[in-house]
Structure formats: C-alpha cells, structure tokens
Amino acid sequence: MLDIKLIRENPDYVRQRLATRGAGDEELIQTILQNDERRRKTLAEVEALKAERNRVSKEIGALMAQKQTADAEARKKETRELGDRIAKLDKDAKAFELARDEVMLRLPNLPHETVPVGRSAEENVVVRTHGEKPEFAYQPKSHVELCENLKLVDFARAAKLSGSGFLLYTNWGAKLERTMIQFLLDLHTKEHGYTEVSPPFLVAPHCLEGVGQFPKFKDQYYGIAEGDDTSKLGHLYLIPTAETPVANIHREEILKETQLPIHYCAYTPCFRGEAGAAGVGTRGMIRVHQFDKVELIKIVKPEEGYDELEKMVANAERVLQLLGLHYRVVQLCTGDMGFASAKTYDIEVWSPGQGSYLEVSSVSNCEDFQARRMNLRFKTASGENRFPHVLNGSGTALARLFVALVETHQQADGSVKIPMPLRAFLGTDRISP
RNA sequence: GGAGAGAUGGCAGAGUGGUUUAAUGCACACGCCUGGAAAGCGUGAGUGGCUAAAACCCACCGGGGGUUCGAAUCCCCCUCUCUCCGCCA
Numbered sequence: 001m002l003d004i005k006l007i008r009e010n011p012d013y014v015r016q017r018l019a020t021r022g023a024g025d026e027e028l029i030q031t032i033l034q035n036d037e038r039r040r041k042t043l044a045e046v047e048a049l050k051a052e053r054n055r056v057s058k059e060i061g062a063l064m065a066q067k068q069t070a071d072a073e074a075r076k077k078e079t080r081e082l083g084d085r086i087a088k089l090d091k092d093a094k095a096f097e098l099a100r101d102e103v104m105l106r107l108p109n110l111p112h113e114t115v116p117v118g119r120s121a122e123e124n125v126v127v128r129t130h131g132e133k134p135e136f137a138y139q140p141k142s143h144v145e146l147c148e149n150l151k152l153v154d155f156a157r158a159a160k161l162s163g164s165g166f167l168l169y170t171n172w173g174a175k176l177e178r179t180m181i182q183f184l185l186d187l188h189t190k191e192h193g194y195t196e197v198s199p200p201f202l203v204a205p206h207c208l209e210g211v212g213q214f215p216k217f218k219d220q221y222y223g224i225a226e227g228d229d230t231s232k233l234g235h236l237y238l239i240p241t242a243e244t245p246v247a248n249i250h251r252e253e254i255l256k257e258t259q260l261p262i263h264y265c266a267y268t269p270c271f272r273g274e275a276g277a278a279g280v281g282t283r284g285m286i287r288v289h290q291f292d293k294v295e296l297i298k299i300v301k302p303e304e305g306y307d308e309l310e311k312m313v314a315n316a317e318r319v320l321q322l323l324g325l326h327y328r329v330v331q332l333c334t335g336d337m338g339f340a341s342a343k344t345y346d347i348e349v350w351s352p353g354q355g356s357y358l359e360v361s362s363v364s365n366c367e368d369f370q371a372r373r374m375n376l377r378f379k380t381a382s383g384e385n386r387f388p389h390v391l392n393g394s395g396t397a398l399a400r401l402f403v404a405l406v407e408t409h410q411q412a413d414g415s416v417k418i419p420m421p422l423r424a425f426l427g428t429d430r431i432s433p
Numbered sequence: 434g435g436a437g438a439g440a441u442g443g444c445a446g447a448g449u450g451g452u453u454u455a456a457u458g459c460a461c462a463c464g465c466c467u468g469g470a471a472a473g474c475g476u477g478a479g480u481g482g483c484u485a486a487a488a489c490c491c492a493c494c495g496g497g498g499g500u501u502c503g504a505a506u507c508c509c510c511c512u513c514u515c516u517c518c519g520c521c522a
Binding site for chain 2: 040043044046047048050051053054056057058059060061062064065072073075076077078079080082083254383385
C-alpha cells in the first residue's frame, strides 16, 4: 500500500510513477483523493461533536453526583440528538475510508528510480551472465525424457492422482528433490546467515493481502474448504509461496531497531492455480500447480534495503554456481514487475533441453509497501515508528532447478552426474538407468 | 465436536454505568538526592488521527454491532487462548 500522505501531497508524481507500469491505474488516484478529502472533512466535523458530547456527559455526571436530578435530565434531553448526528457522521467517515482503502489496496507499488521503464518482459535488462551454455556432442535430452528413462518422475501416475500439473517424484528423483531442499537450507543458514523457519502451508486471507496477492489476484490461489462445508471457503488458502506466511510473521508488531535486520529462510511447497496459463510450454516440470521452493525473506531498515537486495541476489546466485549451472541475472522493467515490488531481479537458469532460460528465482525489494499493509513497524532509537523494507527472494524454486540440473549434467550414456555439493547428501555421484 | 474459564497499556494486575477517558506494582526514561551507586522522592512515558511542529482535541481496554446524555463496565454476534472430555497423526 502506498502512503496516503504521498498521494495526497504529490498525486501527479504518483500518477507518473504508476504510469510507467502501464497498468492504467492512474485514474484510481482521483477516487482515492476524493474519498480521502470527504473522510477528513467528516472526521473534523464529528470530532468536534464528540468533544462537545464528552464535555456535556461529564457535566451530567457531576450533576447526578450532586443529586441535581432535574438539571441532569434537562441536559440529557438537550444532548439526545447529538448522539444521532455523531452516529451518522461516524458511519459516513467509515464508508469514505472503506471506499478509499479498497482502491488503495489495488494500487501497485511505485517502481524504484533505477528500474528501466518498459512495457513487457522483452524490455527487461540482462545484468550479467555466469558460465557458458554447456555443449553436447549429441542432441541433449529434455528433462521429461531423462526423468522417464531414469524413473525420477512419474508424470502419468501423478496425473492419475491429481490431474495435470502435478508431479510424482520416484526413487532417486524423490531423493534428489529432498537432497536439494536440505542443501539449500544448509547453504543459506550456515553460509549466508539466514534463520530457518517452517511456517504453516495454509494461511488466512489477511496474509495474502499483507504481501499484495489479495485482493487483485484472488483467482490465482487455492482456497480451502473443510469437508463439504463450503461456508468456510475463504477462511484459509494454500500458500503460493513461503513469502506469504514468512513475510507476515511480524505483522502488526513494532520491532525494536536492534532486532533488525531479520533474515529468514524457509522451505515450503508452493501451490498455484495458474488459471489460464495452461497450454503453452506446460509439458513436464516447468509449470506445475505444486512445487517446492526455498524462500528468503528480509526485514530491514529502509536505508539498508537496496544493499540487502543485492546481497540477496548474490545468495540465490550462489546456489546455481555451486551446482555448476549456467544462468543470467535479469532486471525486470517497470511493466514486468510484480504488484508489490519496487525493484526485481530474476535469475534465469539455462535449460539445454528447452534451449531457453527458465526463471528459478525472483528477488524483490518491496520497500515499505508490504509493511504498510501488514502494519509492521520498528521503533528507532529516537522513539520514532517507521515502516521497514521487506524483501523476498527465491533461493531457489526447485522443480525448474531439477530440470536444469538433470539436463545440464546429463551424460552421453543416459546417466546424470550429480554435482559435487549434493553427493554427500544424496549418497551417490551419478544416477544411471 | 462437547463443557467451562478467560482476553485490559512492555509485563503483572485493579476496575460491573459518571471527578477512571484506566488505579497500583514491576520494568523503562529523565531529574533531584549521593563522592559514586542502591534506596527514596519527583516527572514522564502506548498506538493512530489532527498540526508545519506542538498544545488542545478525537479514537483505541481481542474484533464487530447494540442500549445510553455517557460503556473497559450492560446486551448480542464473532475470533483467539487456557482447562477438562471425546476423536485423532
């Protein structure tokens, strides 16, 4: 959520920055300003009336105490309709506030100045690449073929269980998946200083609202009903990312400055409806309804937000470096960034089987956009309450990492060589047919 | 799922309709006292809004609604916590 004061005092600036996203949200500013103005006017009025009422009520109390009942009754009569006017104005003010906030919640974050302006992914900027595309003396196999040959994933039976877009890892595939989770958690906790947490996989809707997934993108997530009791639909949702529960851990708190920075790291499965996304490029493991991910979350002082962002990208890159994978880091342009983000880097790993790069990580600084929605603050040494920057980044998404791993390290004999850091965890240096 | 109890300021804990628009204690900050400290004494201190800032003022006693001139206090609904029972990994 943007700062209402910023919108109030500098609406043209906000319009301009929003326009760079190409979302067409600029007109909403007018609605916000209108309702905000009405609310403030009503509030001033009703507060004066309340002051009056408080004063008179106190007088009545004093009269009653002195047993001057007749006088008290007279004063009561006088003030009777004051309450009605207050009730009405209170209601109005609340309605204006609701109308204002409803629109506020649908406004995306303002892009940071350093973000290139552009309309779509085509205008993203490659910041750096690491390593070279691996070369093969033969046509490299796709992960689907490799997984089937090596019996790492049973696509057909997964569909039998849950429909398309789900995975059944088997034998070495299951072990490899588990191994990578542990490798990632160990890396980020032992070497990068993150604190491991394991959150619920179901969350209340206010958590989705807190990070900006609600209300605008409500149709993309799985809501849960208990048994056949559909009346409880909407009380809990399957998390689309660990960001949802973990970023909300300290919602509605006022942290001590000394508690910052907070660095969390969590493994969770992620559940995504991906409505309308089915069809293109969906074969295999690249776009699925459930995948594993290790997520990084930071809560930091605003002045440290962008340093922390760069560090977080480096932490995610380290994963791919250790696994011997070729990748590039892309800075998203204004038009391609997520709703809550002010600045985002994607990390894309090379997939020899697809002949293209796959997004395995997205690292964003959401500045205070989410903190406002969550009412998450910290108290400075001078006693001031401020909103911290909240960052999130994948460290990394697993299904696609799995794809890149088996495709990159496939051998001519059909086996897959296991990168060094995983061998001790997995207990083998090679998976063979 | 059933029965009961509860939710008050950082913590503890008073407060069942009006000088309580939150006592008191602990912890906290500052000052006095002291050679220094402890104790003692005094002052202050929560969150949001309003304001250029402040004062004043308004709101906030789990959340929402109601009764009343006036609600932490009475009534209704909801959420959460605790205890016991049932079921259960």
